[in-house]
Amino acid sequence: MTRDRIARTSLYVILVAGLLVVVGPFLWMLLSSFKTEAEIRSVPPTWWPSTWSLANYRDLFDRLDFPQYFANSAIVAVLVTLGNLLFCSLLGYALAKLDFPGRRALFLTVLGMLMVPGMVTFVPQFVLVSNMGLANSYAGLVLPFLAGPFGVFLMRQFLLAIPDDLIEAARVDGAGEWRIFWRVVLPLCKPALATLGILTFLSSWNNFLWPLVVATTDDKYTLPVALALYAIGQNRIYYGLLLAGAVVVVVPVLIVFLALQRHFMRGIATTGLK
Amino acid sequence: MTAVVSAPPSAEPAVAGPRRRRRRYTGWAFAAPFTVLFLVFALLPVVASLVMSVTDMRATDLRTPFAVNFVGLDNYTRLFSDDLFVRSAVNTLVFVVVGVPLTIVAAMAAANGLNSGLIRFRTMFRVGFYLPVVTSIVAIAVIWRFLLDPEAGLVNNLLAQIGITGPNWLGDTRTSLASIIVMAAWRNFGSLMVIFLAALQGIPNDLYEAARLDGAGRWAQFRRITLPLMRPALLFGAVITGIGYLQLFEEPLVMTQGGPLSSTLSVSYHIYNQFGFGNYGYAAAASYVLFVAIVALSVLQFRLLGNRDD
Secondary structure, eight states: OHHHHHHHHHHHHHHHHHHHHHHHHHHHHHHTSOHHHHHHSSSSSOOOOOOOHHHHHHHHHHOOHHHHHHHHHHHHHHHHHHHHHHHHHHHHHHHOOOOTHHHHHHHHHHGGGGOOOHHHHHHHHHHHHHHHOTTHHHHHHGGSSOOOOOHHHHHHHHHSOOOHHHHHHHHHOOOOOHHHIIIIIIIHTHHHHHHHHHHHHHHHOOOOHHHHHHHHHHHGOHHHHHHHHTTTTTTOOOHHHHHHHHHHHHHHHHHHHHHHHHHHHHHHHHHOOO | HHHHOOOGGHHHHHHHHHHHHHHHHHHHHHHHHHHHHHHHIIIIIHHHHHHHHBBOOGGGGOOOOTTTOOTTTTTHHHHHTTTTHHHHHHHHHHHHHHHHHHHHHHHHEEEEHHHOOOOOOOOOHHHHHHHGGSOOOHHHHHHHHHHOOOOOOOHHHHHHHTTTTOOOOOSSSSTTHHHHHHHHHHHHHOOOOOOOOHHTTSSSSHHHHHHTTTTTOOOHHHIIIIIHHHHHHHHHHHHHHHHHHOOOHHHHHTTTTTTTTTTTOHHHHHHHHHHHHHHHHHHHHHHHHHHHHHHHHHHHHHHSSSOSOO
């Protein structure tokens, strides 16, 4: 029994140490964002702010148009999420429950896309979006992400597990295919839709490279782009301002994540993708 | 119609025929919206990239993408005599070869620790370990640049307390890539941990009980039961982490801008730079080399880690 106690104690020590290494930096970010620039740069560093100051946040909103970036991030993420929920569940349903020519080829093509590195599509997508006249527009930011292969995979896997009888029964009752989809299939898919919605929202909110290239003026920047442009290539780094910016980027995600973490874990465990 | 009347046994197919045909159109009607978007914004770019890679397309051809010259495999041969590309390939390879095992080991340790049944507050640990996965890379870069700052950073100040003078982590060619590797493992192990936890929970408890009765210790149980039964999950984890790590890009972009002296320049970053210089054809060729490398690595991992029994 004492051996068990030793094992248990050492396990706790290791796990708590691991947790400190992972979560500690976030806490330091949060606490430091309330320090003055001088205190941030003091050696040795302090954990707890000696004087709590909101100056960094005030600067953030004075110098940079953060409400605008926040709104842009939210608009893009909401549109991308709604698009994926609709288009991926439509195709996922067709792949799982309807028989049509080319079904298998379509599924394999969509699945194969998961292996294609982002850099392969990046340049042609940029050429395409520029020639459609969509550079520096919400449409340009949203369109390439509306139909993601990951969502199709997730919805198809989930729908395969739903018994055909439910759908057949509705068909026998004379319901049209469209009606069956809205009234029978989608309500059954709520857990998968929740997972897909959260994961898509998150990856769109955190998406960085595409908006960095497509959004060329201040009024279309998303949060990560604004923060990165401010952070990269500055000779003198104002940590206070950057840390406050990082907090503004992280906190909304953190709230969503903590509230809905069960859906995250299930989504990752069942599909293995984030 | 006549067939139905004269041959009752075939009545069923005659009814099912139009219905099946209707179902066909229905299938494509449901598939169409996604498929159209997918064709335009995913498949077309994949093909276009391949075509661009054998042309001399540059940024000045942006508005006239069809008025470019065919140059054969010139871009590809140029790539391998481009010192920066070779450098970036070596860096990326080091990142993958060191980073993937490191991430898997960290994820295995966390998953096994949380699954041991000894631990309370499992949700708290799980959520904590997963936190970096959901955080924007830009925010993480800000935090880590601050942590690794040679003077004001937490890391070097902690080292100073035990009498070690820490290096300029991101500013020294000897430590810059290593710092990026550790940061990437720190950021990504949480998602593998969740996959591994799910796999661990699928291992029947009886196996461990039987092993314990036979006098097997914890380590023996781990080696003889856990590891073999985790093989599919480990393979899966290695493949998706490998695919992700071969595309290393955002970390060096926001942390080091590929420096110092290209010590953290990755293949994707090199492609991005070539795009920035306007060398679209050249960038496309490099992206296809990366694509081939990703497929090759996945195949290799299936060979190495896949089922050895058959």
